[in-house]
Every structure is written in structure tokens, then in C-alpha cells.
Amino acid sequence: MENKTKEFKHLEKWQKTLANCIRCGYCYEHCPMFKYTGWESDAPRAKIITAFGLLSGEVEPSESVSQKMFSCFYCKRCEAACSSGVALTDIFTDAKKDLVEMDLKGPGTTSTTKLTCARCLICLKACPHEARSYDGKNIVVDPVKCQACGICIEVCPAGAATIQNSFGTDRNMLMDRASNFFSTHEAAKAIIFACNWSYYPDLQASVLPDAETRDKNYEILVNMCGGRLEPQLLMAPFLYNAWGVMAAVCPEDKCDHKGNVRAKKTIESLKNTFKSIDIDPERVRLVEIKAGDKAKFKAEIDTFMDNLNKMGPIR
Ligand code: SF4
Numbered sequence: 001m002e003n004k005t006k007e008f009k010h011l012e013k014w015q016k017t018l019a020n021c022i023r024c025g026y027c028y029e030h031c032p033m034f035k036y037t038g039w040e041s042d043a044p045r046a047k048i049i050t051a052f053g054l055l056s057g058e059v060e061p062s063e064s065v066s067q068k069m070f071s072c073f074y075c076k077r078c079e080a081a082c083s084s085g086v087a088l089t090d091i092f093t094d095a096k097k098d099l100v101e102m103d104l105k106g107p108g109t110t111s112t113t114k115l116t117c118a119r120c121l122i123c124l125k126a127c128p129h130e131a132r133s134y135d136g137k138n139i140v141v142d143p144v145k146c147q148a149c150g151i152c153i154e155v156c157p158a159g160a161a162t163i164q165n166s167f168g169t170d171r172n173m174l175m176d177r178a179s180n181f182f183s184t185h186e187a188a189k190a191i192i193f194a195c196n197w198s199y200y201p202d203l204q205a206s207v208l209p210d211a212e213t214r215d216k217n218y219e220i221l222v223n224m225c226g227g228r229l230e231p232q233l234l235m236a237p238f239l240y241n242a243w244g245v246m247a248a249v250c251p252e253d254k255c256d257h258k259g260n261v262r263a264k265k266t267i268e269s270l271k272n273t274f275k276s277i278d279i280d281p282e283r284v285r286l287v288e289i290k291a292g293d294k295a296k297f298k299a300e301i302d303t304f305m306d307n308l309n310k311m312g313p314i315r
């Protein structure tokens with residue numbers, strides 16, 4: 001490997017690890033980026049090959065390389081699937097540090113702030129990664145620290161916090177999908193929100209058209225993190241006469257973004273609202289599913305749907 005490492009002082013330490021990637025490709029089929037775009041250049045394996053190329057000098061640092069390297073949700077599904085134990089996201093982070101020092105800052109999935117920002121600083125407190133700060137005039141986002149969890153987007157009262165490409169996880173897109181499900185499925189009863197971390201394996205099934213049947217009575221909508229389950233999104237299905245809404249998040253100690261804690265509080269608050277207006281609070285339910293536990297996820301859905309069938313529609 002040609003030594004150009006002086007330009008990549010953070011990435012340099014991964015030189016040997018990068019060579020451990022055997023290009024098996026187990027990682028990319030688990031990556032929500034790849035699922036969404038279908039481009040292998042958006043997949044984790046491509047990022048590792050790019051990092052390798054940056055170190056060897058075969059790949060020139062450029063805006064397009066930076067754009068790809070910064071396009072990651074840090075869901076770590078690639079790491080869970082990797083056959084060689086490569087610490088992919090740590091490598092991406094160090095590549096990002098080097099690129100930032102070359103003034104190449106993505107933005108990829110780094111959150112940004114629009115001019116409509118009211119400087120309320122709510123997003124600063126909400127960011128689980130201390131990626132947002134206030135320089136006295138504007139909100140500044142640290143592109144290395146930002147892990148694209150999207151929590152700032154959901155808490156921003158001015159709609160100013162945003163991510164350049166949400167890769168299908170945008171709140172409005174999910175609300176449109178919920179609306180579309182209820183308008184096209186006569187038997188529609190519920191929406192199941194599933195955090196990409198806690199429940200990945202059926203993401204593909206949830207987006208492929210051939211998985212659709214008109215007599216489906218629930219739809220699984222995959223969001224990037226439980227922390228993005230704000231009341232507006234959770235309540236949207238009830239506008240379309242949903243019987244209930246369930247949300248699957250990671251177990252308490254397993255969420256890097258503490259999104260599950262936020263989701264728990266939001267659901268508790270919705271339950272209290274339901275109680276106060278004489279609606280059974282069990283129509284909103286939160287379940288904890290550890291990464292990839294498909295059997296538990298299915299069992300929880302079955303229990304939830306059984307309960308909804310006993311309750312019937314909201315009158
Ligand atoms: S952490 Fe997630 S989004 Fe990022 S490359 Fe890995 S699988 Fe893809």
C-alpha cells in the first residue's frame with residue numbers, strides 16, 4: 001500500500017483493519033442507504049474500499065468522495081453483519097475527521113439549519129451527540145459528531161433543522177405512506193413504526209411492492225430512530241381512522257441516540273391524553289425489540305392486533 005498517510009492522520013490507524021475486509025458484501029445488504037438508493041457506491045463496503053483507496057492514494061479526496069463518506073445513519077447494521085469484525089463506523093468517523101481537515105464536509109446526512117431558525121436552542125439540548133452549538137449568530141453543526149439521528153429535526157419548532165437527504169425517513173414521507181396505506185387497504189387497522197435499529201430484517205419486505213396485499217390490516221413503517229417518533233407522526237394514523245399505533249424501539253441500554261427513552265416518554269404522554277378523552281390507552285403501544293429479533297417483533301404485532309380486534313374501531 002503506497003504511503004500517503006500523512007494526509008490521513010486519523011484514518012491511518014485503520015490501515016491493517018481496512019485490509020481485513022474480505023469484500024464479502026454481507027454488510028451492504030443490511031444498509032438502509034443501499035436499500036434506499038440501490039447504488040452499491042452508497043453501501044458500507046464501498047465506503048471501506050474508498051477509505052482504503054484514500055490511504056493508498058488510489059482515490060483522490062474530493063467533494064463526491066466526501067458526500068459518500070458522510071452519508072451514513074450510524075445504524076451500525078453493517079457492523080453487526082460484518083464477517084470480519086471491521087469497526088466500520090469508527091473508520092467512517094476517522095475518514096470524516098480527515099476530510100473535514102481538508103475542508104471537505106460532506107454534507108451527506110449531516111443535519112443542517114435553514115434560515116428560518118429562531119435560535120431557540122432547543123435542538124442543542126436535544127442532540128444526543130453534542131453535535132450542535134451556537135456561535136452567537138447561528139447554529140453550527142459539527143459534521144463529524146452528527147450521526148444523522150434526526151432528533152433535532154423532530155424537535156425544531158421552526159422546521160429549520162433538516163437533513164439534505166432523509167433516505168425515506170422524513171416525517172412527511174412516513175405520514176404520506178400511512179395515509180396511502182389507509183386509502184388503499186380496506187382492512188387497514190394499524191401502523192407499526194419500527195426503528196431501523198431494533199427491527200431491520202423486514203425493512204425490505206416493508207418497502208417492496210410485492211409484499212403488499214389489499215387485505216393487510218397493518219403496515220410497518222421503518223423510521224431511523226425511536227427518537228424521531230414525535231406525537232404528530234404517532235397521531236397521524238388516527239386521522240385516517242386507525243384502530244391503533246405500535247412503535248418498536250431498541251431495549252433501554254441499546255440506543256446510541258437515547259431515542260428509545262424519548263419514544264417512551266412520548267408514548268406515555270399519548271396514553272395519558274387518550275385516557276383523558278376516554279380512549280383505551282392500549283391503542284398506542286411501545287415495545288422493545290433487540291436488533292434483528294424478528295420472532296419477538298412478529299409476536300408483539302400479533303398480540304397488538306389481537307387486542308385491537310377485541311377493542312374494535314374508535315367510536
Ligand atoms: S452504519 Fe448503517 S447507514 Fe451507515 S453504512 Fe452502516 S449500515 Fe449503512
Ligand code: SF4
Pocket residue numbers: 110111126127128129130131132141145146147148149150151152153
Ligand atoms: S440531533 Fe442527531 S441529526 Fe441532529 S445534529 Fe444531533 S446527531 Fe445530528
Ligand code: SF4
Pocket residue numbers: 113116117118119120121122123124139155156157158159160161
Ligand atoms: S430547534 Fe430549530 S429554531 Fe431552535 S435553534 Fe435549533 S434549528 Fe433553530
